[in-house]
Amino acid sequence: MEKFGYTISTGRLIDYDKNDKTLYYYLKNNEPSIQLCIGCGGCTATCSSGNFTNFNFRKLHLLISRGELTNIEQEISKCMLCGKCKLVCPRGVNTRNVIFRIKRWIYENQSKILILDTEI
Ligand code: SF4
Numbered sequence: 001m002e003k004f005g006y007t008i009s010t011g012r013l014i015d016y017d018k019n020d021k022t023l024y025y026y027l028k029n030n031e032p033s034i035q036l037c038i039g040c041g042g043c044t045a046t047c048s049s050g051n052f053t054n055f056n057f058r059k060l061h062l063l064i065s066r067g068e069l070t071n072i073e074q075e076i077s078k079c080m081l082c083g084k085c086k087l088v089c090p091r092g093v094n095t096r097n098v099i100f101r102i103k104r105w106i107y108e109n110q111s112k113i114l115i116l117d118t119e120i
């Protein structure tokens with residue numbers, strides 16, 4: 001490989017070949033509206049949980065679409081399923097059902113999640 005005088009920081013490297021997009025495909029099949037998200041952040045701005053924690057649906061969506069699932073169970077546990085985010089979404093993404101489906105996927109894939117959480 002050519003040396004260009006710099007190296008890539010592995011901590012900031014997103015390796016799509018190694019990431020796991022299983023959850024994103026599951027969501028696409030079970031709540032197709034997730035594909036309409038444009039990352040505007042309206043849901044995050046109105047989030048009840050976001051007022052008290054660092055929970056961020058927009059960021060969560062980005063990580064899942066990249067297949068970066070580390071700590072996902074901890075993150076998703078902050079959501080109260082109140083549904084306010086769904087009411088304000090300009091694209092009609094059923095965010096509440098997206099989160100519900102993520103919880104369900106985690107429940108059905110506990111062994112995989114345990115492995116992901118111990119990788120850090
Ligand atoms: S409000 Fe809707 S379109 Fe905007 S980031 Fe949230 S889910 Fe995506």
Ligand code: SF4
Pocket residue numbers: 043046047048049050057078079080081082083084085086095096099
């Ligand atoms: S359903 Fe969850 S993500 Fe949406 S506003 Fe309520 S706490 Fe926030």
